[in-house]
Amino acid sequence: MSDTPPSDLVTVGIANRVATLTLNNAAKRNALSAALLDALVAGLKSLDTQEVRVVILRAAAGLPVWSAGHDIKELPRGHEDPLGYSDPLEKALRAIRELPVPVIAMVHGTVWGGAFDLVLSCDMIVADETASFAITPVNLGLPYNTTGLMHFIGRLPMNLIKEMFFTAAPLKAADAEHWHIVNHLVPSAELEGFTRTLAEGMTAKAPLAVAVIKEQLRVLSDYQPIAAQVFERIQDMRRQVYESADFQEGIAAFLEKRKAVFRGT
Known part of the structure; x- marks a missing residue:
């Protein structure tokens, strides 16, 4: 099966001041490749010229996997931070968090790895009973980055x-509701209608106030001062992991579709 053209990896539709961005690469289970993430960021930026007050982020209808997470084939395997500041996933997370309108993740299906970070970076999550959420760097021997951990904290x-x-x-899904990961858990048949009603209800509110409150909350929640020596120690610990044999083994095992054998080296 051929790859989806980059222009079609994320589709954008606008109705009643609500933009719907749809992850649209079923062939690769919406893996977060650089091409898909770049298309997502481009789609968000295109809204600057539109009268949009809310964004819904979803997968194409009917897919059992919302997103398989970071495209493992694109992770650097040399002595390089696999989740650095300029990584396409990090750029997409910042674009969502800094967008001056609310972003609702509408989740049908499973959410894996970096895609969980992606939906957590949205302002709200509406899900149905098919949804589940997993964060999987230990399956790869991957040291998750400090920024990502702060999103979870x-x-x-x-x-x-x-x-x-x-x-x-x-x-x-039920446990995600219990832990307040999702704002609303609704039956699958009601997911689209419920999410759109929620979104359209917010379009009537004062957009400048919404934008400023969102930015205030982002800045206040992001403000976690870390002493320089502590940050350097964390980065050094992460470096030891992404330069380890275990990281190479984790990636190789994934690509070879076998169970990884980690030796702690």
């Missing part, structure tokens, strides 16, 4: 973060 209890990161086990 800002949203979830520490014991849940540790369980999800240490086990990589998916969290089912």
Whole structure:
């Protein structure tokens, strides 16, 4: 099956001042490739010239996987930070968090790895019973970046973060509702209608006030001062992981479709 053309990886539709951005690469289970993420950022930027007051981020209808997460084939395998500041996923997360209108993630299907960070970076999540959420860097021997960890710390209890990161086990929809990961859990047949009603209800509110409150909340939640020596120590620990044999083994095992054998080296 041929790859989806870049222009079609993320489609944009606008109606009643609500923009719907749809991840549209079923052939690769909406893996977060650089091409798809660049298309997502371009789609968000295109809204600057539109009368848009709310964005819905979704996968194409009917897909059992909302997103398979970071495209593993594109992760650097040399002595390079796999999740640096300029990584396409990091750019997309910032674009969503800094967009001056609310972004609602509408989730049908499973959400894996970096895609969980993506939906957490949205302002709200509406999901149905098919949804589940997993964060999976330990399956690859991948050191998750500090910025990404802060996204989780800002949203979830520490014991849940540790369980999800240490086990990589998916969290089912009902449990995601229990832990307030999702704002609303609705039946699959009602997902689109409920999400659109929620979005259209916000379009009547004062857009400048919404934009400023969103930015205030972002700045206040992001403000976590870290001493320079602490940050340097964290980066050095991460470097030891992404330069390890385990990281090479994790990527190789994924690509070869076998179970990884980690040796702690």
